[in-house]
Amino acid sequence: MFIKVKITMASENSFELVPLELLSRGIPIKVAVTDANGNAVFFVDKLPPDLSIRVDHSVIALS
Template sequence: MTIKLKLELASGQSLEGAPLELLSKGVPIARGVVDKQGGVTFEVKSAKTELAVRVDRSVLKTG
């Protein structure tokens, strides 16, 4: 199954290059990197569970 997301921050900061993890029950099941347009694609096996996305916020620049 392909899961596509588009991310936009209210601050207007870009997430380009940010590593993301797709989680199932708190366990990473797929990884992706945000592209120039804010999109990320995850390839996963079909799952009947709640999913969450975790962003490594340490890559975000402040200022």
């Protein structure tokens, strides 16, 4: 099973190669990196409860 996400910024800055963490109940369970279009895929064995995604803002170039 997989979970696909698309990350976009209102400022239209690039989200390329941004690391993401898939969290279940606040605990990191998978990691992914965005492509040039802001897409990322997490591969999971089964759908975990209480999902959220954490973005590492320190690697995003804000201008």
